[in-house]
Amino acid sequence: MPDFSPEDNKLALKVVFYGPALSGKTTNLMQLHSLLNPERKGELMVLETRDDRTLFFDMLPIGLRSGSGLDLRLKLYTVPGQVQHDSTRKAVLSRADGVVFVADSQVAQQDNNAIAFGNLEDNLDKVGLDIDTLPMVVQFNKRDLPSVVEEAELQSRWAGTPWAPLAMASALQGKGVIETFRALLDRLYTVINAEFDLAGKHDIDRATFIGRLSASHGVGDA
Amino acid sequence: MRNFEDDPTLSDLLTPDQIRRLDGALSGLCREPVAISENRTEDAVPVEFNLETVGWLSGGASAGERKAAAELVSFLMLFVAKYRLAANIHHDTTEASYAELQRQNEALKASEAKYRELSDQLQQKVDEQVAVIRQTQQELYESARLRSVGHLAAGVAHEINNPVGFISSNLRVARDYVKNLEPLLPETTENRELLEDFNDLLSESIEGTDRIADIVADLKTFSSIDQADNALCDLNSLLRSAIHLIQTEYNHSLSIAESLAELPRIPGHPSRLSQTLFNLLDNAAQAVGDNGRILVRTLTDNTGIQVIIQDNGCGIPDKVRSQVFDAFFTTRPVGSGTGLGLTVARDSVRAHGGQLTLDSQEGAGTRVVLSLPVQQGS
8 A cells, every 4th residue: 555654745655566486577677677767766676586586575666756845656576476485475465556467478387377366366365455456467478488378369368357458578678568567557546646636736647657757768758 | 563665764774883883984985084874964965775865974075075975875775775674574474474373273273172072072972872872771671571570470370370279279178078077077185186287287278378379469460461561550559569579578577567548540551660669668678677667658639649668777878869869879789789779760750750759867767759640531
């Protein structure tokens, strides 16, 4: 849930990258760190890894300051995907304002996607969040690999869910990562604006919110 | 409790000692000493971590020096904070896991207790059922034994009845013949004595056969062989038969006073009622020994019949009084009592819708009251 401190005029939001092991959650975050050039960007904290696998979590803080002086922070977290780190996943997931579910496009990984999605549903329930109302984007990563499920098939399979359309990405190549993030910011804005009236009180409209938080190097504001 | 993800303050990340040491080291690098503080001062520059100003650095010879020193502190902060975050989430998840374990442990304990209780209840039920089966078996055995003894007694009685009948009538005829022979004999002292003796012999024999006939009649009543299972019973006659039998058993040594009121007949099992009365009388007889007295009374009112059997015998000690109705409880030597007398008596009385109460004082005697209802229309 959003953490608003009126005395500092500070609003902190939390976005969690969730998904099965080795689906590319940390890669997403690293690409965002190098591709994004938002108004304010902190250090990417890769907490602890073993054999390149996340043990705790990774965190990237970004932010903007509005004309009204609102200090808006967005902390992007990844969770460890391996099954045994479920309590850590749950701790990181608690109080999340948005989720990016990073799925593995490979045909052989579809079962793991389903298991991880079920685990997300369970853990959201345990930390008191509702998967149907939480802003969320589902990304199918690793589009660059040969044996992936066709995009058309994935889109039609997810068409009836609140998470359509799906985001396609190849995080290693930096493709689709920012698009995924922007899709999430778009859904996040709807919920946050409804609660804090960002547009009315703080002069942050949807385009400003998305554009200033996801400005990328070179291309400029979206 | 703070969340692992809350932005840390300067004092969360570094102890005052560490800050002093950092101040010292940085001052050594700068031309003028610098100091880190949580409070902002005039010339201070912010020390940032995660977009958050965690402290202020002041002093130094120039703004460039301050900026460089602050940047160095921020850089250090990153690694301190990394460790702190990892430690915090580890602490959080460990606590959560432990709480979950404890919760599961509690649930397990509760379910174990539930199963133990269930198992105890089951065992108790099994024990109760075993006791019921045991008692029923024993009673069945007892009643089968009584029935076969009854059949035997009835059979013997029937067989004896005929010979006793003609012996008795022959003896009477013989006595008449002796009377007829009397005038035909020469009148001598010797002959007269002989005849008197002969008459006495015949009279005693007739008395004997009458007694045999009585016993046979009692036996038949007692075993109720010629009665249906369910019949209208005359409790007084059942009682008299039982008294005769008990007297026979004790060689007519008992002093039994009867005071029997006129009673309505009640429906019931004559043999079971006879057995009950016999058991109660037998207990009284055992209690009084050779010198006691037994009083048997019957009385009736509108609602029922009461049979009271009272003795002035040894009584029942207080400590065993609660057990006397228990099956197989007996104070008699092994082999001489089954411990079923009162049990069977009480069960029979209950089967007839009545009740058996016992009042006793050790050394003074025992009074047993058997109450049976008089049913409508009987």
